[in-house]
Amino acid sequence: MxxxxxxxxxxxxxxxxxxxxxxxxxxxxxxxxxxxxxxxxxxxxxxxxxxxxxxxxxxxxxxxxxxxxxxxxxxxxxxxxxxxxxxxxxxxxxxxxxxxxxxxxxxxxxxxLPQTACVTHLLEKDKITPTIMQAIAKKMADFYLKAETNREIATYGLPEKIEINIKENFDQTASYTSRTIPEKIYNALKEYSFSFLEKEKDRFLKRITAGQIKDGHGDFHCANIYWHQGKAYILDCIEFNKRFRYADVAADVAFLLMDLDFRQASFWGNNFLNTFLAQTNDFSLLGVLTFYKIYRAYVRGKIKSFETDMPGISTAQKEAATRQARVYFELAYSYLSKPCSPRILAVTGLLGSGKTTLALALAARLSAIVIRSDAVRKHLVGAKPDTHLYAPFGKGVYTKEMSERVYESLISLAEEILGYGFPVILDASFNKEIYREKVRALSQKMGCPYLFLYCQCEEEIIKNRLQQRQKKGEDISDAYLGLFETFKKSFEPLRDENKIIVDTGQPIERTIQEITKRSIV
Missing domain, CATH: 3.30.200 (Phosphorylase Kinase; domain 1)
Known part of the structure; x- marks a missing residue:
């Protein structure tokens, strides 16, 4: 034609x-x-x-x-x-x-779908909520748990296959170094990308062994996500080249996180990430997350560069595409100098004392990774985190032996995450001194500070929270009112000097402000 x-x-x-x-x-x-x-x-x-x-x-x-x-x-x-x-x-x-x-x-x-339902619009109008981001995260977590993988797909996680995409990016943008990307940034990102693939080869091979190379989305960013009538819709996956769709799950997660960074909405990216990790238990994706965020930002910069040469668009559109390309390339470059500040925050307290709310709110401000004992426990027994396993105190999956396994897993995951350079927030009751000692030992081993945040509030508030939680059944926690008194009696006093007592009966923003004024966070 x-x-x-x-x-x-x-x-x-x-x-x-x-x-x-x-x-x-x-x-x-x-x-x-x-x-x-x-x-x-x-x-x-x-x-x-x-x-x-x-x-x-x-x-x-x-x-x-x-x-x-x-x-x-x-x-x-x-x-x-x-x-x-x-x-x-x-x-x-x-x-x-x-x-x-x-x-x-x-x-x-x-x-x-109405354009007002697009996540880009919701962000602009400040209408994004934790409920929306968590629903998107859960939808994608469910998708990836079922997404196809096989021997051929797995090969796309090999460093030499990933290198093909990386090389293509830099080859196709070489002519734009004087137009949309400064030569300094071009050279720095090129050096990092090829060097990381070589030096951290084992991380990529580990992802293959873990079965995390899937037939995924390939273009997972805010403009392709909608929230309409209480439901998340994901659109426009890449159909034209399986090389872009067959990829590490981390590559798709990184795309959304990068896009939220681009839109000055990193807070919501952290909310998505921690929900996704709780659902999938796929913490090893953190080892390649920055690499893929750089890759995704670079691809967006490349596409915007292409748009500057697209026939049929106005001068104003070309200028806008040039500006956006530069911002994407600068964002990719900024990830090279993101400061690493490994630290351990252990959020502790009675059932219903507000530990998870505090952990997630703090994580979003610190770019920290939350490890929830409730999620870890479910994964250890092969259950989905949203599956409720209610049991009497010390029974079922809440025996002493099982709790010891949970805390061992918490500490093991925390060590891995700290090794990747992320701060860690441990969301568990830490009701026994033997569990708290594990935090101190990890802090010493990793050479990073730790802090216990002891959550407390009026018992009337706690009991009401526990009643509402069980009634709604939306949170992954299995805590319920009937456990409260027995659990309270079993809770050993927290006498660690590195602790802050947090009043979770007040608005969460005030709580966060008090913690940041008084602690290592």
Missing amino acids: SYNVLMDVIDFLSKPEAYPHPVKQIKLIQTHISWVFLTGEFVYKIKKPVEFGFLDFTTLEKRHFFCKEEIKLNRRFSPEIYLSVVPIVKRNNAFFIDGEGKIVDYAVKMKQ
């Missing part, structure tokens, strides 16, 4: 009469690989006949194939949204979506 005919198609699809359903208003969004028509009820996405090395849409057959792939692959995330592949036809010297006529191209037909 010639360029002129192609432009005629785009022109006709900008008119309501081109569609087989009522259309009041049409909005066209253009990317470097697609034209996207928003018609109110439905979205139609047409692939541009372009070739970028990493994708090839130059023939009708290829565009048809990848339209079908897009439907198939994205139904794994949001089956209600991805409807069908429809032909674009020519009849009576005009072009239409579907119906009789000569097929000239194809479009992916989707249900249109």
Whole structure:
């Protein structure tokens, strides 16, 4: 199809009469690989006949194939949204979506979600909540626990395979060093990327052994995530190149975290990350997380650089793409100098005393990793964290022997995470001195400070929390009111000098302020 005919198609699809359903208003969004028509009820996405090395849409057959792939692959995330592949036809010297006529191209037909439901919009309007981020994290955790992996897919986690993507990035951006990326940043990121792949080869091999190379998403960022009517929808996974989709789970997680950093919303990135880790127990992804955040930021900078050369866009759009490319490259560069401050915070207290709320709030401000004993316990017995295993005090999965296993696992995970350079928050009751001694021993072994945060508040508040928690059943904790008195009697006094007593009966922001004024955090 010639360029002129192609432009005629785009022109006709900008008119309501081109569609087989009522259309009041049409909005066209253009990317470097697609034209996207928003018609109110439905979205139609047409692939541009372009070739970028990493994708090839130059023939009708290829565009048809990848339209079908897009439907198939994205139904794994949001089956209600991805409807069908429809032909674009020519009849009576005009072009239409579907119906009789000569097929000239194809479009992916989707249900249109309101733009106000997009996470980018929610962030701009300050409407993101912990509930939303945790729901997205749980959806993705469930997806990756079931996502396909096999011998072929696993090979994409090999350093030599990852190096292909890295080399392609730097080869394709070499000509932009005087336009969108300073030569200093280009050289520094190139040196880091290849060096990390070589020096930390064992980390990548460990990810393969752990089965964490999956057929994933490949383009998991805020603009592809929606929250509509109490449900998360994930859109637009990469269909055009399995090399970008077959990857470490950490690569997808890193994409979202990087994008939230880009949008000055790192707080929500930490909220997502800690929920995801609690659900998956996949803490080894932290060992390659910074590497992949740099990779993802660089890819976005590359794509924005491509947009500066895209035909048919205005000078203002090109200038905006140039600015955004520079910001992405600078963000990637900033990850090289992120200070590491390993430390241990152990949040302790009675059942219902507010330990988890405090741990997650502190983690978001410190870029810390939370390890929840409740989640660790479930993973040790092969249960999903959201599965409730209620039992009397000291019975079921809460025997003394099981609790010792949980604390050993907590400390082992904390040591691993500290080794990656992250601060750690241990969310557990630490009701016995033998468990607290493990924290002190780890602090000495790792050469980093520790602090106990003892949570307390009025018992009436605690009992009400426990009643509400069991009634709603939304939190992963199995604590309930009937355990409170027995647990309280078993709690050994905390006499460590490195401690702060925290009143969790007050607003969490005030609590955080008091802690940051009085401690190593």
